[in-house]
Amino acid sequence: MSILRLPRFVYDEIRAHGEETYPHECCGALLGHPAPEGWRIVASVRADNTRTDSAHNRYQIAPVELVHIQRTARRQGAEIAGFYHSHPDHPPQWSPTDFAEAHWLGSSYVITEVAQGKAGRTNSFLLAGTTEEDKHFEDEAIVMDDESIGAPSA
Amino acid sequence: MNILIPTPLRPFAGGQNVLQVEAGTVGEAIHALTGAHPELRRHLFTPEGKLRAFVNLYLNEDDIRYLPDKENTRVSAADSLSIIPSIAGGSDRRGGRGFGAMQINP
Numbered sequence A: 001m002s003i004l005r006l007p008r009f010v011y012d013e014i015r016a017h018g019e020e021t022y023p024h025e026c027c028g029a030l031l032g033h034p035a036p037e038g039w040r041i042v043a044s045v046r047a048d049n050t051r052t053d054s055a056h057n058r059y060q061i062a063p064v065e066l067v068h069i070q071r072t073a074r075r076q077g078a079e080i081a082g083f084y085h086s087h088p089d090h091p092p093q094w095s096p097t098d099f100a101e102a103h104w105l106g107s108s109y110v111i112t113e114v115a116q117g118k119a120g121r122t123n124s125f126l127l128a129g130t131t132e133e134d135k136h137f138e139d140e141a142i143v144m145d146d147e148s149i150g151a152p153s154a
Numbered sequence B: 001m002n003i004l005i006p007t008p009l010r011p012f013a014g015g016q017n018v019l020q021v022e023a024g025t026v027g028e029a030i031h032a033l034t035g036a037h038p039e040l041r042r043h044l045f046t047p048e049g050k051l052r053a054f055v056n057l058y059l060n061e062d063d064i065r066y067l068p069d070k071e072n073t074r075v076s077a078a079d080s081l082s083i084i085p086s087i088a089g090g091s092d093r094r095g096g097r098g099f100g101a102m103q104i105n106p
């Protein structure tokens, strides 16, 4: 199982973002560096959820915002390592829509459950595979600083 | 011009995050890119040769799908072309914003 390492302030920030946008889904990007066991995150970048038509159960980041995030990452000498979003009043497991819309192979997709406005569990899934045809999500362990939060919980 | 390669496509672009090509149009730039890195082709295009629906090509700040001349748009050495796969999803939770679909954390 791969490991997503992230600083506590990033972990707190992406969970706070989900509480702020509740009952809508929040979304954003994670910047970091590759390591043999998985991504080492250094920062998160908030993005707007453009799915205002159905923001309680859908999210989308405008491509032009991703262009800006990609430039920011490059300036900082980091890479887009993954993305995060929230599931308002829904478990932190990837959904069929999450899977169908996931195209960043090798990236981490982090999902936080926000129950009645409070951040609950946060899970990470690695989009593994080499093509659209063989892509699949793998459970990933989240490790914060030196402390293990553990594998995704159902 | 510069072409910015997203993280997932770097293994198919010699591990680089930015590549330089000589081109007069967006189409020529993509042609030069896939000529130098043929493995990229199947990640960017369908077997029928159409740009995959989830792949966005941005010339500076503009989606080439919405430029009047699309891939025939002229480019200069100062322009940059960004390849950006889309990001979207959602919980699929049914129902409205009421308490009916609420999950209780044990």
Ligand SMILES: [Zn+2]
Pocket (backbone or CB within 6 Å): A085, A086, A087, A093, A094, A095, A098, A111, B089, B090, B091
């Ligand atoms: Zn989701």
